[in-house]
Amino acid sequence: MRATIIHGAGDVRIENVPDAEINEASDALVRVTRACICGSDLWPYRSMEPSETGERIGHEFIGVVEAVGGDVRTVKAGDLVVVPFAYSDGTCVFCHEGLQTSCIHGGFWARDGVDGGQGEAVRVPLADGTLVVLPVDEDDALMPSLLTLSDVMGTGHHAALAARVGPGKTVAVVGDGAVGLCGVIAAKRLGAEQIVILGRHPDRIALANEFGATDVVSERGDEAVERVRELTGGFGAHSVLECVGYEQSTVTALSIARPGGAVGRVGVPQQEEIPTTLTTFFDNVTIAGGPAPARAYIEELLPDVLEGRIEPGRVFDRVTNLDGVPDGYRAMNEREAIKVLIEF
Ligand SMILES: [Zn+2]
Numbered sequence: 257m258r259a260t261i262i263h264g265a266g267d268v269r270i271e272n273v274p275d276a277e278i279n280e281a282s283d284a285l286v287r288v289t290r291a292c293i294c295g296s297d298l299w300p301y302r303s304m305e306p307s308e309t310g311e312r313i314g315h316e317f318i319g320v321v322e323a324v325g326g327d328v329r330t331v332k333a334g335d336l337v338v339v340p341f342a343y344s345d346g347t348c349v350f351c352h353e354g355l356q357t358s359c360i361h362g363g364f365w366a367r368d369g370v371d372g373g374q375g376e377a378v379r380v381p382l383a384d385g386t387l388v389v390l391p392v393d394e395d396d397a398l399m400p401s402l403l404t405l406s407d408v409m410g411t412g413h414h415a416a417l418a419a420r421v422g423p424g425k426t427v428a429v430v431g432d433g434a435v436g437l438c439g440v441i442a443a444k445r446l447g448a449e450q451i452v453i454l455g456r457h458p459d460r461i462a463l464a465n466e467f468g469a470t471d472v473v474s475e476r477g478d479e480a481v482e483r484v485r486e487l488t489g490g491f492g493a494h495s496v497l498e499c500v501g502y503e504q505s506t507v508t509a510l511s512i513a514r515p516g517g518a519v520g521r522v523g524v525p526q527q528e529e530i531p532t533t534l535t536t537f538f539d540n541v542t543i544a545g546g547p548a549p550a551r552a553y554i555e556e557l558l559p560d561v562l563e564g565r566i567e568p569g570r571v572f573d574r575v576t577n578l579d580g581v582p583d584g585y586r587a588m589n590e591r592e593a594i595k596v597l598i599e600f
Contacts, residue, residue, distance in 0.1 A: 258578060260372065261313070264305060264307055280325055286379075287377050289336075293598070294407060298589050301585050311372075312372030314365065315406070317378065318336065318390070318402060335389045338402055343363060344386055362385075374598060401570075407550055415442070415498070416439060419497050420494070421495045424447065426450040430498050436464075443497070445566060452473055452487055456474040466570075488514070494513075495513075496509045498510075514539075574595075576597070
């Protein structure tokens with residue numbers, strides 16, 4: 257079978273790899289029908305040290321179950337399934353608490369010998385806990401939106417929950433990438449009254465407005481903080497979604513939360529420390545967030561996708577096939593594309 261291998265910064269190739277197969281009784285073998293490239297895949301694309309053998313990559317995909325191990329009960333051959341970006345057993349203490357990214361037996365795709373999602377097939381460990389069957393066929397028009405449930409829509413929702421978005425709240429979303437845009441959808445869905453998007457790419461801002469953003473701040477740094485305060489009665493936002501992870505964006509996010517507000521961080525931090533520690537301490541700002549337990553949110557978000565109340569699949573602005581994946585990385589890295597969908 258063929259799959260995406262990253263060999264180093266700027267070096268993504270499509271190569272032949274050993275066929276995915278069932279190894280454990282709790283495994284499922286999934287033939288991938290749709291996958292995509294994540295903003296977080298761009299971190300190794302920018303910085304990975306050259307590697308002779310390379311590494312599998314990709315963690316967002318939908319596919320058809322081809323076979324299951326002897327212990328698998330909740331999915332069967334022929335089922336179309338959406339796959340969250342972490343696999344989990346569904347039975348441990350953290351899974352029961354809805355924090356599947358901390359599953360005691362779980363893990364992440366393309367690590368520790370587990371297959372990556374940007375390939376023709378994947379061995380799915382802990383299939384019962386991980387996979388969610390979709391009640392549509394594999395070429396349904398909703399496929400792009402359903403695919404976002406494996407990561408970006410769940411991540412935007414997680415940021416909104418961590419930032420305590422609710423009816424009547426003022427919300428600021430830092431970052432206009434696919435996760436930030438899904439954060440806007442999530443904030444609107446949870447009843448936010450005002451949603452300020454911080455970003456500067458015209459195509460992304462236009463989409464944010466369609467998703468429910470009420471104000472746009474294109475400045476950066478201190479000017480951005482000033483603008484958000486002006487727009488929010490002088491105090492800042494109740495809820496701030498940090499969807500980037502850079503030091504500057506984190507400083508901005510923490511600086512625009514009003515006293516007693518909350519910041520939900522879902523951008524993977526690119527620095528060791530949490531900045532503005534004294535200000536946020538004296539302002540009683542809650543700092544929460546982390547990797548989204550996307551698995552926990554699929555059942556909640558799925559009806560809204562199936563019934564068309566939210567359309568997160570609109571973040572995909574380019575479609576390619578497996579051979580087009582290397583150019584998809586380039587296009588996303590150069591900000592030519594917001595997010596690239598891969599059809600198999
Ligand atoms: Zn678990």
